[in-house]
Amino acid sequence: MALKINDNGIDRNMTAEEEAAHLAWAEIAQSEAEAQADALALKQAARLAVLDKLGLTADEAQALLG
Amino acid sequence: MAYTSSQIVQAVPTGINSALVCVKAETAFTSATSVTADGVFTSSYTNYLVKIIFNTSTANDGLMKFRVSGVATSTNYNRQRLVFNSTSVTTDQLNSQTSINLGSTNGAFEQSFDLNIYNPQIATATNIFSLNQNNFANYTTGNAGVIISANQSASTAFDGIEFSVATGTFTGKYAIYGYSKTV
Numbered sequence: 001m002a003l004k005i006n007d008n009g010i011d012r013n014m015t016a017e018e019e020a021a022h023l024a025w026a027e028i029a030q031s032e033a034e035a036q037a038d039a040l041a042l043k044q045a046a047r048l049a050v051l052d053k054l055g056l057t058a059d060e061a062q063a064l065l066g
Numbered sequence: 067m068a069y070t071s072s073q074i075v076q077a078v079p080t081g082i083n084s085a086l087v088c089v090k091a092e093t094a095f096t097s098a099t100s101v102t103a104d105g106v107f108t109s110s111y112t113n114y115l116v117k118i119i120f121n122t123s124t125a126n127d128g129l130m131k132f133r134v135s136g137v138a139t140s141t142n143y144n145r146q147r148l149v150f151n152s153t154s155v156t157t158d159q160l161n162s163q164t165s166i167n168l169g170s171t172n173g174a175f176e177q178s179f180d181l182n183i184y185n186p187q188i189a190t191a192t193n194i195f196s197l198n199q200n201n202f203a204n205y206t207t208g209n210a211g212v213i214i215s216a217n218q219s220a221s222t223a224f225d226g227i228e229f230s231v232a233t234g235t236f237t238g239k240y241a242i243y244g245y246s247k248t249v
Contacts, residue, residue: 004098004099009093014099022099025165029129030233033232062153065153
């Protein structure tokens, strides 16, 4: 099934060329989103490691910091 | 009592002295992968406001790019983001991206954006400041705010904008306004 585009207000199917370009870019965009998610996960892990050193749970830290 | 001519209240024509002038009428889209608006940024206005509301077919990110003469630009996007949900606050930065990631949404729950765009039609860096309202998975505890500071750093004059999703589809509506340059 062809991908749909709202082209300046008009709904239509993408042309084969448009669809190929979109899919190629979408693959890169997904890689970018995954890299972002990984970076956030690392950040969260670092935060939890610090809390662990302090002997606090995440909930206790939230209560402390408001 | 009779009124003199100077006391007669006259109707002001629509659009005169408006702070915001609609340059792209509200446009609905359904199950689309991409949404384009070309020829909307002109020398008539320096700054613009885009209001867009949408939900996606799957949990996915909303993405935006600028366009020139009907062709999307897929380089030089940089974004700083602040997300606040319940008692959690997170920040992150993405540089040299192929689009601006406006944030994730979750299927049935709509998210709403106010995108302020500065100087898009001038051949200099284009800045964006966006305030987003998200609903991650529900309308109660999923309620989250997102603030985005972003830019397209090339010295390019853009005349259009494109919204898209990398997977699945999205359904919603948008309108674009120009900020008046005169009083």
